[in-house]
Amino acid sequence: xxxxxxxxxxxxxxxxxxxxxxxxxxxxxxxxxxxxxxxxxxxxxxxxxxxxxxxxxxxxxxxxxxxxxxxxxxxxxxxxxxxxxxxxxxxxxxxxxxxxxxxxxxxxxxxxxxxxxxxxxxxxxxxxxxxxxxx
Amino acid sequence: xxxxxxxxxxxxxxxxxxxxxxxxxxxxxxxxxxxxxxxxxxxxxxxxxxxxxxxxxxxxxxxxxxxxxxxxxxxxxxxxxxxxxxxxxxxxxxxxxxxxxxxxxxxx
Numbered sequence: 001x002x003x004x005x006x007x008x009x010x011x012x013x014x015x016x017x018x019x020x021x022x023x024x025x026x027x028x029x030x031x032x033x034x035x036x037x038x039x040x041x042x043x044x045x046x047x048x049x050x051x052x053x054x055x056x057x058x059x060x061x062x063x064x065x066x067x068x069x070x071x072x073x074x075x076x077x078x079x080x081x082x083x084x085x086x087x088x089x090x091x092x093x094x095x096x097x098x099x100x101x102x103x104x105x106x107x108x109x110x111x112x113x114x115x116x117x118x119x120x121x122x123x124x125x126x127x128x129x130x131x132x133x134x135x
Numbered sequence: 136x137x138x139x140x141x142x143x144x145x146x147x148x149x150x151x152x153x154x155x156x157x158x159x160x161x162x163x164x165x166x167x168x169x170x171x172x173x174x175x176x177x178x179x180x181x182x183x184x185x186x187x188x189x190x191x192x193x194x195x196x197x198x199x200x201x202x203x204x205x206x207x208x209x210x211x212x213x214x215x216x217x218x219x220x221x222x223x224x225x226x227x228x229x230x231x232x233x234x235x236x237x238x239x240x241x242x243x
Contacts, residue, residue, distance in 0.1 A: 015150040027214040044180040047155040072152035103148075105136065106215065 005039050006085070006131055007062035008124065009073045012043045018067030018090040018099030020106070021113065025090075025120035026065055033125050047076045054080045061085030061131045065124055068099050086127035093119050136228040142235050146171075155184045165190040171234050173198065173227060194234040201227060 010026040013019015030038045039056065046053040056062070057077050064073035064087040074087045091099035094116045104113065138148045153161040166189035172181040174197040182195045201223075210220035 011150075012152045013150050014148050015153070019150065024214065027212075031212075031214060042180075044151045044155055044184065045178055047152060048178075048180050048184065070153065070158065072150075072156050072158075076152070076156065102139065105139070107221065 005056075005060045006037065006128060007039045007041055007056055007060050008065060008128075009041045009043055009046060009057070009062060009077060010065045011067035011073050011090075013067035014103060016068055016099060017101040017103055017113070018094070020067070020103050020109075021090050021094065021099075021116045021120055022065045022067040022088075024106070024109075024117045025088075025124060028117055028121040029124055029128070033121055034128060038128070043073055043076065046080070047072075049080070057081035063087065063124060063127055063131075065120065066090065069096060085131050086124075088120060088124050088127065090116070090120055093123065136224060137231045137235070141228055141232050145235050145239065151181055151184060154188050155180070157188070162188055167191065169193055169238055171231055171238075172196070173231060193238060194231070196227070196230060198227065201230070 008026050008029060011019045011022040013022060026040055030040060039060070041053045041056060046057070058081045062077055062081070062085055064071065064077055064084045066073045066087065067090045069089060069091045071087065071089060074084050077084050138146045149161050149164065154165060165185060168190055170185050170190040170192050171194040172185055172192055174181045177197060177199065179197065182192055185192055205219070205223055208219040208223070209217055210223055211217040216224065
C-alpha cells in the first residue's frame with residue numbers, strides 16, 4: 001500500500017497546445033497509469049496562494065508538467081514551496097513550435113495529439129517511479 | 136470555443152498561469168483591457184488575477200452559477216466531457232458571446 005503522496009501540477013495553458021497536452025497527460029496518469037497514486041493541484045490556485053496547495057508541495061515531492069518553456073508550474077513550485085521533485089516540459093517532447101500551436105478543443109484531438117499525451121504521461125511516470133523507488 | 140470558433144476576431148484567451156505569475160507580455164496585453172472571466176469554482180482565481188493585473192473585468196461568471204437548469208446531468212470528467220457536458224460548454228460559450236456583443240454595442 002502506498003502511504004506517501006506524490007503531487008503532479010500541470011500547466012494551466014489555455015493559450016497553447018502544449019497546455020492541453022500537459023493537462024491530459026496528468027489526467028491520464030491519474031486515471032489510467034497511476035490510479036489512486038497521484039495528487040494533482042490547481043496551478044492558478046497554487047500561485048494565488050489559497051488553500052493548502054503550497055503546503056502540500058512543501059511537504060510532498062511534486063512534479064511539474066509544463067506545456068511550454070516558460071515553465072510556470074516548475075517556477076511556481078520552486079518560488080512558493082520547494083524544489084520540484086522532477087519536471088517535464090512538453091515543448092522538449094513535441095518541439096517548441098508544436099507546443100506553441102493554438103490550443104485544441106478536446107473534441108478535435110487527433111491520434112497524433114493523443115500520442116503526445118502518451119509520451120508526456122510516460123515521461124512523467126518515469127519520474128514518478130524514480131521518486132517512489134527512493135521512498 | 137469563444138476565441139477559436141465563435142468570436143475569433145473579437146476575443147483572445149490568455150494563459151491564467153501567465154497572468155498570475157505576471158508574465159510581462161501577458162500583463163501588457165491585459166492592463167486596461169476589457170476582460171470577461173469564466174471561473175470554474177468559487178475561488179474566482181481568473182477574476183481576481185485579471186483584476187490584480189490591471190484588467191477591466193466587465194463580465195464575470197463562474198461555471199456553477201448556471202448548473203441549476205442542468206441538475207441531474209452527467210457532464211463527464213476533466214479528461215472527457217459527455218454530450219451533456221459539451222452542450223453545457225456550448226451554453227456557457229453562448230453566454231460569453233452575448234457578453235461580447237453587449238460590450239461591442241456599448242463601445243461602438
